[in-house]
Amino acid sequence: MQVNDNKDFQPTIVAFCCNWCSYAGADLSGTNRLQYPANVKIIRIPCSCRLNPIFILRAFQRGADGVILCGCHPGDCHYTTGNYYARRRMSLLFSMLDYLGIEKERTRVEWVSAAEGAKFAATMNEFVDAVTKLGRNHRLEDLRCKKQ
Amino acid sequence: MQRIGVFVCWCGSNIAATVDVNAVTETLAKEPGVVYATNYQYMCSESGQNLIKDAIRDQKLTGVVICSCSPRMHEATFRKAAASAGLNPYLVEIANIREQCSWIHKNKEEATEKAIILGRTAIAKVQLNAPLIAGESPVVKRALVIGGGIAGIQTALDIAEAGFEVDIVEKKPTVGGKMTQIDKTFPTLDCSACILTPKMVEVAQNDNIKIYSYSEVEAVKGFVGNFTVSIRKKARYVKEDICTGCGLCTEKCPQKNVPNEFNLGLDTRRAIYIPFAQAVPKVATIDPNYCTKLNTGKCGVCEKICTAGAIDYTQKDEIVEQQYGAIVVATGYNPIKLDNFEEYAYSQSPDVVTSLEFERLMNAAGPTGGVLLRPSDKTHPHTIVFVQCVGSRDVSGCGKPYCSKICCMYTAKHAMLCREKYPDTEVYVFYIDVRTPGKNFDEFYRRAVEEYNVHYIKGMVGKVAPSGGKLKVQASDLLNNEQLHIDADMVVLAAAIEPDKSARPLATMLTASMDTNDFFTEAHPKLRPVESPTAGIYLSGCCQGPKDIPETVSQASACAAKVIGLLAKDKLTCNPCVAHSDELMCNGCSSCANVCPYGAITYVEKEFRQPDRTMLVRRVASVNPAVCQGCGACTVACPSGAMDLFGFSNKQIMAEVDAICK
């Protein structure tokens, strides 16, 4: 694991949030004015099970430093079972990414309900901290994408 | 070529204070495809919407990006505006720069930069948006009410009144719920049974209402407007349509020592029983745990005595399947178990009772015929101590963290009734705070203190010890700064209330969300308090949070109004953001159908023209857009990439990822 010593490093973080719980949780943390770093950019998806592993690979390819998926708590999925699929798919994907050299700390699945604004902000703060410590992600970056 | 318009909202100062809206507008105006960009103080206001409409018409926009508050707030508003200007509403995308940008960042530079990226992301997505047309699905004009307490009864009556059919599923042998066990109701002190039983009769006689008593919901399928529900009618070993409710069997049954749950175990009933005289339906039920005939095959007294021939020992549970347009949850509450509160000696002394047990001891139809007697030696108690907040407002893990809301009022009621009926009793109430918001509630509590001379003591009981037929109560009096030792004859505990245990599995069946205390969550705590976030599921009464009777009844009626609003429609507009399969790529592997929670995917044999101009019949997936809810599980499961989701297509999400990572 490389340790980052550049203090000005600002990681790029993509957060996928399910529409029913986590996106609403993110809105709630805004409504409650709970701060988390601006590095986190949220993409709304209908359910955590909509997250195709390709999207995560694409994010890393394009230079993302961390990817987090937030969904409803187990048992609370709006579509009954979507988050169970997501959990299985992600645990497979993450162990493969780990094998490829993308540290486990760069990827994460977290359950955040619509009522957990505080948890959303805390999770994001924690995740950004963890990714900042790891530094820039080079492993999957596609240098062709850098061409202007 | 796309012609995209960007509209940046200030939201007064909510966005403009931390995001430089002019800079955002200027930067986004330079994005490819953007032909128009502007900002305005309140984009959601009428003039803001007109600004959007005019721009769509004048600039011939093919896509609209609005940088404003969360799409959960105003997506519908802006889509409607776009539609009225002739643009397909699904060509509108929202960049959430309020909840997810201006409100969480303090640094203006940082927030502005993020707002630009969020705007760019929305532009990247809208480039790939396709015009979508929402389909329609029919509404089954029948509602299901789960739970037959006062909440369920009121909701069912109101829906039936509007001319729609309603079914009530009640797990007990009779409807009526907790209110049947209550003696008097605050703050008017009218008799609970006198105001409830007429409603129960009304429910039974209403042609639009069907009661499934002694039944439970087994499975729920479908979606708003078209639920299919399996109801398990438990075997009561009595033919419901033949039993006349004469009650002869309940007098002759030799199995006498069954704890009577209606009186909370304070007395006994027979193995065949009618819960109480005013039960609806008034039909006997055999308790299979205690019936000698069912357990050993001997006895059969009830069958011999029944002149109508209603007894049927061979009855089996029956599953009924029924279609509904809307489902109302009215599962109610129960007092918590007091195992964690040994300091009050509830399990050690029969004279320590819960408030609901006390209610039965005061009730004319109760085990003592309405005469207040100590359960231990059947003597009149002279000193009664009431303890409030037993298990409420408790974050130590023993109880519940919330205020149970009703205890202050019913304790005042009990104290007042005791003093009125038996002026020689001394009544102490230990309270932390007396909470009496409600019409005529505080006046009621003050009457207990001022007119009835109930001793209200600010403090808590620390210990109750049974000793020599008395209960030694040790408590603090915080205002006088002293410790009190009272020799009480009875102690009444105002136990916290919790949602019924059946609520959690039901929530899973309905995919309705719950909070950490197992109360159902409402769609919006202020503006949509009687609807669940899951479409077509409505909440009535204590399943959503602690409530007293007046509040429950108002919520029940509000709930009915919402259900009637739904059932009055002939068709519902579906969500057009559904899955669809590219038949040319689909290889018919069934991966998608296996993950679909709604059974929306079926397979059809279809003829395809091959490159060599011969025809080939292949098996391909076909999605029923009326059933698909658009979760997207299938899109990821599809190995050939044939399955995609309208509104959240692979390309769109990929474009968003690219825009963020640029």
Place this chain on the structure above:
Amino acid sequence: MENLEIARELERISGVNPRKCMKCGKCSGTCPAYDKMEYHPHQFVSMVETGRIEKLLESESLFTCLSCFACVERCPRGVEPANIIEAVRLMKIRPQNENHLHAEQIPELLDENLPQQAIVSAFRKYKK
């Protein structure tokens, strides 16, 4: 102001947040040494919260508390009044610098005038 600083220090030592208290008085309702105490468990909590420490430090109540932890056990809000009392006690004892107990001293000190809770506390404090 200085008292408030002491109060915050007491919160640090005890690990208790007295603002969690909802003033129900169950601690004092359950306290078996209530009548022996000038200041009662709930008062300890509220006096630390508001910084009225001097009176507490001078009070005999510090040593009449039995450290039986009934108040901790019963508190519905998880405030732990006994821990606060113990912290005040430490604040009283520590600066005195003379009554540092060695384990081997304890049997000698066991006489009737020695408050029970001092031994309990001493065992707890020095059990390492």
